[in-house]
Amino acid sequence: MVEDLRLDSLEGVGPVTTRKLSDAGVHNVMDLIVRGPVEIAEITGMEKETAEKIVNKARQHLVETGLISRDFVTATEVYKRRQDIGKITTGTNCLDTLFDGGIETQALTEVYGEFGSGKTQFAHTLAVMVQKPKSEGGLDGGVLYIDTENTFRPERIVSIAQAHEMDPEKVLDRIIVARAYNSAHQTLILEEAGPVIEENNIKLIVADSAVGLFRAEYLGRGTLSNRQQKLNHFVHMLSRIAETYNCAAVATNQVMASPDVFFGDPTRPIGGNVVAHTSTYRVYFKKSGKKRIARMVDSPHHPEEEVLFALGEAGVMDIEDAEKKPGKKTAKKATKKDKEPDTVESVELETVESAKLEDKSAEDSDDLESMEE
Numbered sequence: 534m535v536e537d538l539r540l541d542s543l544e545g546v547g548p549v550t551t552r553k554l555s556d557a558g559v560h561n562v563m564d565l566i567v568r569g570p571v572e573i574a575e576i577t578g579m580e581k582e583t584a585e586k587i588v589n590k591a592r593q594h595l596v597e598t599g600l601i602s603r604d605f606v607t608a609t610e611v612y613k614r615r616q617d618i619g620k621i622t623t624g625t626n627c628l629d630t631l632f633d634g635g636i637e638t639q640a641l642t643e644v645y646g647e648f649g650s651g652k653t654q655f656a657h658t659l660a661v662m663v664q665k666p667k668s669e670g671g672l673d674g675g676v677l678y679i680d681t682e683n684t685f686r687p688e689r690i691v692s693i694a695q696a697h698e699m700d701p702e703k704v705l706d707r708i709i710v711a712r713a714y715n716s717a718h719q720t721l722i723l724e725e726a727g728p729v730i731e732e733n734n735i736k737l738i739v740a741d742s743a744v745g746l747f748r749a750e751y752l753g754r755g756t757l758s759n760r761q762q763k764l765n766h767f768v769h770m771l772s773r774i775a776e777t778y779n780c781a782a783v784a785t786n787q788v789m790a791s792p793d794v795f796f797g798d799p800t801r802p803i804g805g806n807v808v809a810h811t812s813t814y815r816v817y818f819k820k821s822g823k824k825r826i827a828r829m830v831d832s833p834h835h836p837e838e839e840v841l842f843a844l845g846e847a848g849v850m851d852i853e854d855a856e857k858k859p860g861k862k863t864a865k866k867a868t869k870k871d872k873e874p875d876t877v878e879s880v881e882l883e884t885v886e887s888a889k890l891e892d893k894s895a896e897d898s899d900d901l902e903s904m905e906e
């Protein structure tokens with residue numbers, strides 16, 4: 534562990550407190566910030582005031598060592614800190630365009646869409662691409678992959694790595710998979726992630742899916758607020774970890790495709806407002822025959838736009854690469870071929886229409902959950 538991050542490097546934190554904290558899974562100064570005073574008090578049985586003092590000290594300490602920014606900073610400093618933001622290429626031209634270069638660190642990116650829309654394939658692709666050197670659009674970093682649906686497949690990692698001319702064995706080695714069996718376990722994994730992130734230079738954390746287990750375990754209206762509270766805790770922690778450790782966080786969220794199957798808005802992300810309000814970026818994936826559409830829904834600085842992509846051996850792919858020869862990817866700089874313009878247009882029109890409908894129904898049904906949140 535970096536010397537600066539040791540709990541006992543904080544003034545007034547002796548062996549007893551250190552012990553108390555590490556018993557509760559808080560192993561370093563970063564963890565203190567990530568968990569926050571309320572939770573620290575809860576898990577250690579400390580007085581709330583004491584916990585506040587310790588967390589404030591931790592914050593001060595990290596400011597002094599230059600690891601995080603002060604509470605009041607000039608826009609210049611914010612701008613400087615944003616210069617540290619890394620981007621992970623998606624391995625495609627189309628999605629890189631949508632994300633303006635790639636998936637950002639210090640941010641939570643939510644990907645929502647119906648079953649089979651490519652969320653898991655996207656996450657697998659990123660888990661490979663983040664390992665590329667910086668000169669090739671990666672961050673030369675490792676991955677923490679929280680798998681809640683048992684859909685992580687090392688075989689897919691191998692073929693994606695091969696398609697990108699990377700050594701599959703090395704790539705597999707740098708992905709740490711945490712299989713979560715229930716929502717409490719999923720939360721625990723994140724709570725204990727600090728040292729793992731540091732030791733393995735993790736630059737990407739995937740929660741696939743972030744919401745599924747919470748949804749399955751908390752059924753019915755009576756438990757809604759409880760579910761949202763727990764989910765809120767998980768998602769906030771994810772986003773704080775992304776900020777403090779300067780890594781990218783990607784959370785997937787499934788929406789129902791058919792209005793007949795379940796009650797409620799068919800195309801609304803299950804996580805409701807909780808995930809949406811916490812994410813920095815939100816992308817909507819949609820099936821369109823064999824192709825897929827990705828739409829940037831909410832972003833502080835991206836225009837709302839959409840692109841077409843494909844799924845194949847190489848994970849998420851540019852349409853022209855996928856159509857060329859399954860599994861073979863052209864060099865990234867290859868010039869874009871004309872893609873039958875009328876197909877693209879008709880698909881886009883259709884999405885714009887459905888997007889309008891969807892936004893409207895999302896507004897209508899938001900009230901219920903926001904009241905209970």
Ligand SMILES: Nc1ncnc2c1ncn2[C@@H]1O[C@H](COP(=O)(O)OP(=O)(O)O)[C@@H](O)[C@H]1O
Pocket residue numbers: 646647648649650651652653654655844845846
């Ligand atoms: N090896 C592969 N080659 C081509 N397409 C694949 C491959 N593996 C999965 N897919 C595509 O990915 C789809 C599943 O995507 P997935 O990411 O699991 O969806 P989601 O996580 O959104 O439910 C499948 O329907 C299939 O079209």
Ligand SMILES: [Mg+2]
Pocket residue numbers: 652653654682684741
């Ligand atoms: Mg999936």
